[in-house]
Amino acid sequence: MFTGLIQGLGKIHPLGKDRLQITCQTATSGLIVPDLQLGDSVAVDGVCLTVTEILPQGFIAVVSPETRDRSTLSHPELGYVNLETSLRVGSKLGGHFVTGHVDGIGYLESSTQTATSWEMTFTTPTPQVARYILPKGSIAVNGISLTVADCNASGSWFKVAVIPHTYQETNLQYLQPGSPVNLEGDILGKYVEKFLRLGSGQSESAHLPTTLEELTPAFLAEHGYL
Template identity: 65%
Template sequence: MFTGLIQALGTIHPLGGDRFDISCRPDASHVILQDLAIGDSVAVDGICLTVEEILPQGFVATASDETLRRTTLGQEHRSAPYVNLETSVRVGSKLGGHFVTGHIDGIGCLQESVETPNSWELSFTAPVSLRDLWQHQIARYIVPKGSVAVNGVSLTIADCDPQGSWFKVAVIPHSYAQTNLSYLQIGSWVNLEGDILGKYVERLLGHQVPSSNHQEEISPTFLAEHGYL
């Protein structure tokens, strides 16, 4: 489990097949490597990878076929020179972002980047030619003021269309400068993960049991009345 608060930037190099060498930038390598152990989980551009070998400036990890299919790791060209890195959250740690699992739902595409006096406004869509099923896997979790992880960065959705196939986020200068969002170009691909809380609510609503005289049916109206929507 992660929080979506990026700790460092790094670089990633294929070692052949499904193995990757992830190296930390020297200015922040201690944050990631100080107590890293074999078997630990690290979010690499939002992708949960398991540490298999520790190197002087990074680590080696293997990506499954499913991970390669769903994420930018499986694409021929990467979108940014650096990847976002975050180690897994510890029990008792502060949760400053939102619950991020590191299980990517699909690939999105940067459509617009606008600098404002107080933030950067980034707009994303998903290229249908790359992920035809994306709208079925991520769009339904895109809601105004909801949470989304873009390349592992915890962000709040500022605006979106009714279908959720397009959304906008406002990124504060600190987050923009400390993550690889500042290196994205128009057309860059990014990893997207919807809010896990929305997924559990959807699952719960899809497996309702018949209500009795003593049990109120769980519905969108019920959740809204109790502060969940």
């Protein structure tokens, strides 16, 4: 489990088909490497990878075919990657719950600097990603916890506002229009959707709401939410 608060940047060096060497920047290395142990989880551009070997300035991890197919780790042009070690019990949760299980790939459409932030828009052709994108909801972009400022009805297009600190400390600064990014929807939304979907197949007496109109205060009170 991660928070989406990036600790630093690194570079990826493929070692054959299923192994990656991640080399941390000098400043990042001091934050990540000293506490690493074999078997630890590290989010690499939002992808949860397991440490199989620790290096003086980085680590080696194994990547499964499923992970390569669903994420940007299979893209040879990948530059800097965002790094975050797993959440420790008792640590501050400053972002949102990020599992490191990427739903799919999106693409940067535009990036515009404003007086207070960078407004970045993304698109995704993958329905499994778009279905969890909604206004003011949480989204992890390359492992970065961000809030959706605006989106279309399907969720295939969305906008985020990125503060200067996040922009400068992550690989968002290196993205160009068309650059691929890893996207992970909010895990809470996924569970809510699953419960509603299961409920819709039950008997009339056990019916659960499948639309916002059906999710009334009376229903919530009956089921112990108020």
